[in-house]
Amino acid sequence: MLDYSKAKDLREVMVATFNAAVEEGKNLAVLVSDSTSTAKIGPFKEKYPERLINVGIAEQSLVGTAAGMALGGFIAITTNAAPFLVHRANEQVKNDVCYSNTNVKMMGLNAGVCYGPLASTHHAIDDVSIMRGFGNVQIFAPSDGIEAAGIIRYALEHEGPVYVRMDAAKFPQMHEDSHPFEPGKIDILKSGSDITIFAMGSTAHEAMAAGLELAEAGIDAEIVNVSSIRPFDVKGTTVSLVKTGKAITVEEHSVHGGIGSLISETIADQGLGCRLKRLGFEEGKFAVSGPRDEMRAFIGIDVKGIVQAAKDMVKQ
Amino acid sequence: MKNPFNFDIAELKKASCEIRRKVLNMNYKAGQGHTGADLSEADILASLYFHMLKYDKDAPKHADRDRFILSKGHGVGGYYCTLAQAGLIAEELLDTYLLFDSKLPGHPVRQKIPFIEVNTGALGHGLPIGVGLALAAKKMKKEYMTYVLTGDGELQEGSNWEAAMAASQYGLDNLVWIVDRNRLQLADFTENINALEPLDKKIESFGMELYVIDGNNPEEIVSTLTSLPKNGRPKAVIAQTTKGKGVSFIESQPAWHHKIPNAEELKQAMEELSC
Numbered sequence: 001m002l003d004y005s006k007a008k009d010l011r012e013v014m015v016a017t018f019n020a021a022v023e024e025g026k027n028l029a030v031l032v033s034d035s036t037s038t039a040k041i042g043p044f045k046e047k048y049p050e051r052l053i054n055v056g057i058a059e060q061s062l063v064g065t066a067a068g069m070a071l072g073g074f075i076a077i078t079t080n081a082a083p084f085l086v087h088r089a090n091e092q093v094k095n096d097v098c099y100s101n102t103n104v105k106m107m108g109l110n111a112g113v114c115y116g117p118l119a120s121t122h123h124a125i126d127d128v129s130i131m132r133g134f135g136n137v138q139i140f141a142p143s144d145g146i147e148a149a150g151i152i153r154y155a156l157e158h159e160g161p162v163y164v165r166m167d168a169a170k171f172p173q174m175h176e177d178s179h180p181f182e183p184g185k186i187d188i189l190k191s192g193s194d195i196t197i198f199a200m201g202s203t204a205h206e207a208m209a210a211g212l213e214l215a216e217a218g219i220d221a222e223i224v225n226v227s228s229i230r231p232f233d234v235k236g237t238t239v240s241l242v243k244t245g246k247a248i249t250v251e252e253h254s255v256h257g258g259i260g261s262l263i264s265e266t267i268a269d270q271g272l273g274c275r276l277k278r279l280g281f282e283e284g285k286f287a288v289s290g291p292r293d294e295m296r297a298f299i300g301i302d303v304k305g306i307v308q309a310a311k312d313m314v315k316q
Numbered sequence: 317m318k319n320p321f322n323f324d325i326a327e328l329k330k331a332s333c334e335i336r337r338k339v340l341n342m343n344y345k346a347g348q349g350h351t352g353a354d355l356s357e358a359d360i361l362a363s364l365y366f367h368m369l370k371y372d373k374d375a376p377k378h379a380d381r382d383r384f385i386l387s388k389g390h391g392v393g394g395y396y397c398t399l400a401q402a403g404l405i406a407e408e409l410l411d412t413y414l415l416f417d418s419k420l421p422g423h424p425v426r427q428k429i430p431f432i433e434v435n436t437g438a439l440g441h442g443l444p445i446g447v448g449l450a451l452a453a454k455k456m457k458k459e460y461m462t463y464v465l466t467g468d469g470e471l472q473e474g475s476n477w478e479a480a481m482a483a484s485q486y487g488l489d490n491l492v493w494i495v496d497r498n499r500l501q502l503a504d505f506t507e508n509i510n511a512l513e514p515l516d517k518k519i520e521s522f523g524m525e526l527y528v529i530d531g532n533n534p535e536e537i538v539s540t541l542t543s544l545p546k547n548g549r550p551k552a553v554i555a556q557t558t559k560g561k562g563v564s565f566i567e568s569q570p571a572w573h574h575k576i577p578n579a580e581e582l583k584q585a586m587e588e589l590s591c
Contacts, residue, residue, distance in 0.1 A: 029455070056481070058478035067445050071433060072458075091438050101427065
C-alpha cells in the first residue's frame with residue numbers, strides 16, 4: 001500500500017516546488033533566519049541566490065522583513081523552524097502577516113516534536129492552536145511529498161497569509177502522483193464504517209497502518225487525513241462522523257487547539273451525538289523529550305496506541 | 317512621480333499647525349487618544365506628506381509611490397489628521413475616530429484606509445517591515461523611498477536593532493528611519509526607564525548614516541531629507557521633538573501621553589494654535 005520507493009523529505013519537495021514556481025515566472029523571495037540547512041534550501045540558493053534573504057538569527061526581523069517584501073510585491077516565504085517562527089516571532093506573525101493580510105507564506109519547519117531529544121524549546125506542539133487563533137491565515141499540514149507539493153503550489157497561488165506545518169522526516173508516498181490537493185476538503189485514505197480516525201500531518205501514516213491492523217481484527221475504520229485545517233471541511237467531516245458515530249483524533253500536537261479541538265467543535269456545532277477520543281499531548285506531557293518514535297508511543301499516537309484507542313472505543 | 321503639494325516652509329508650518337488643531341478637536345470629541353504623541357510628530361508628518369513623499373492622491377497604491385510606515389502606531393491621531401489635511405481621507409471621517417467599526421480605529425489598519433501601508437501599534441514592527449519594503453525596491457529596481465517613523469521609547473524593543481543590523485547589511489540607502497525623539501514614554505522620561513542615550517552612537521554603531529535635527533522645525537526636516545546621499549548606507553534621523561508640541565500646558569508632560577483636553581483646555585489650546 002505505502003510506496004517506500006518514493007519516500008521523500010517534505011523540505012526537499014518544498015524547495016523543488018519553489019524552484020519550479022520561479023521557473024514559471026512567480027516572483028518569490030525566500031527568507032531564512034540562518035536556517036538554510038533546516039530548510040534544505042541549497043538547490044534554491046544555487047539557482048536563485050538573489051531571491052534568498054538570510055536575515056541572520058533574528059526571527060522577528062525575518063517575519064517583519066517578509067511582510068515588507070510582500071508589500072513590495074514579492075510572494076514572501078519564510079522558512080525556519082516552527083518554534084522560532086510561531087513563538088519567537090508570534091507578534092510579527094499576528095500583526096505584520098495575519099492581521100495586515102500580507103502575502104506571506106510561513107513554512108513551519110520541523111514542527112511537532114521532529115526535534116524530539118532537543119526538548120521543549122525546539123518543539124512546536126501548539127503551532128496549529130496559535131495559528132487558528134489568528135485571522136486571515138490559512139493552515140495546512142501535508143502528510144507526504146505529493147500533498148506537500150500540492151499545498152505549496154496552492155499557497156503560492158493564493159493571495160494572503162498561509163501557514164504550512166512541515167515535517168522533517170522522509171515519508172512514503174500515500175497519494176497517487178496525480179492526487180490533486182483540494183483546500184477545504186478532508187482526504188479519506190480508507191473508507192470504513194465502525195470508527196473514524198482523523199490524523200494531521202505525518203501521523204496519517206500511523207493512522208493508516210493502524211487502520212490496516214484494525215481491519216485484521218475485524219474493525220472497519222475510516223482513515224481521514226486532515227491536511228486542510230483552515231479552510232476546514234465541515235461537511236465532509238460531518239458525513240464521516242454521522243456514519244461511524246465514533247472518532248479518534250491523532251496529532252503530534254497539543255490536544256488543545258489542534259485537530260482534536262477542530263473535530264470536537266464540529267461535533268458540538270453540528271449537534272452530532274458522537275464519541276471522541278483525542279490523542280496528542282495532554283497536560284503533564286508537554287515537556288517530555290527524547291527520540292521522536294518513543295515520544296509518539298508515550299502519548300499514544302503510534303500505531304499501537306491508535307489501535308488500542310480504537311479497540312477500546314469500539315468495545316464500549 | 318512627485319509630491320502633490322510641494323509646500324514651502326511657511327506653508328508646511330501652517331499645515332502642521334492645522335494638523336495640531338485637528339488633533340485636539342478630534343481627541344476632545346472622541347474622549348480618547350494619544351494627544352502628546354500626536355502633537356510631537358505633526359511637523360514630521362506635515363513635512364513628509366506636503367513636501368517629501370512622492371505619491372498620487374488618486375492612486376494610493378501606485379507601485380512607484382514612496383512608502384511611509386508609522387511604526388509608532390499610537391501616533392495615529394496625528395496621522396489621520398495629516399491625511400485629512402492633505403485631502404487623502406474625508407475631513408468628516410475624523411468625527412468617527414474610535415467609534416465602532418470606524419475607518420479610523422486607535423491604531424492604523426491598512427484594510428480601512430488605502431494610504432495606510434501596514435497595521436502597526438505593537439511597537440518595534442515598523443522598521444523590519446521597512447527593511448523588507450526597501451529590500452523589495454532594490455530587488456525589483458524600483459526608485460521609491462521607504463520612510464519609517466518610530467517613537468523613541470519604542471527603541472527599547474529589540475526588533476528595531478535586528479532590523480537596523482539588516483538594513484546596513486543590505487546597504488539600504490533607500491530606507492530612512494526617523495526617530496521621534498520626544499524623550500517621553502508611557503510611564504516617564506525614557507532616560508528614567510531604560511535609557512536610550514547615547515542614542516546617536518548606538519544607531520551609528522549599527523552602520524546607519526545618522527542625522528540629528530530639530531524635529532519640530534520643518535525647515536530642518538526638509539533640508540535634511542532632501543539631501544540624503546545614495547551611498548549604500550541606510551539613513552537614520554533623530555528628530556528631537558517636544559512631546560505635546562504647540563500647546564504650553566501639554567508640552568513635555570508625561571500625563572499627556574494619552575490625556576484628553578477638557579472644554580476649557582481645548583479653548584486655550586486653540587488660542588495658542590493660531591495658524
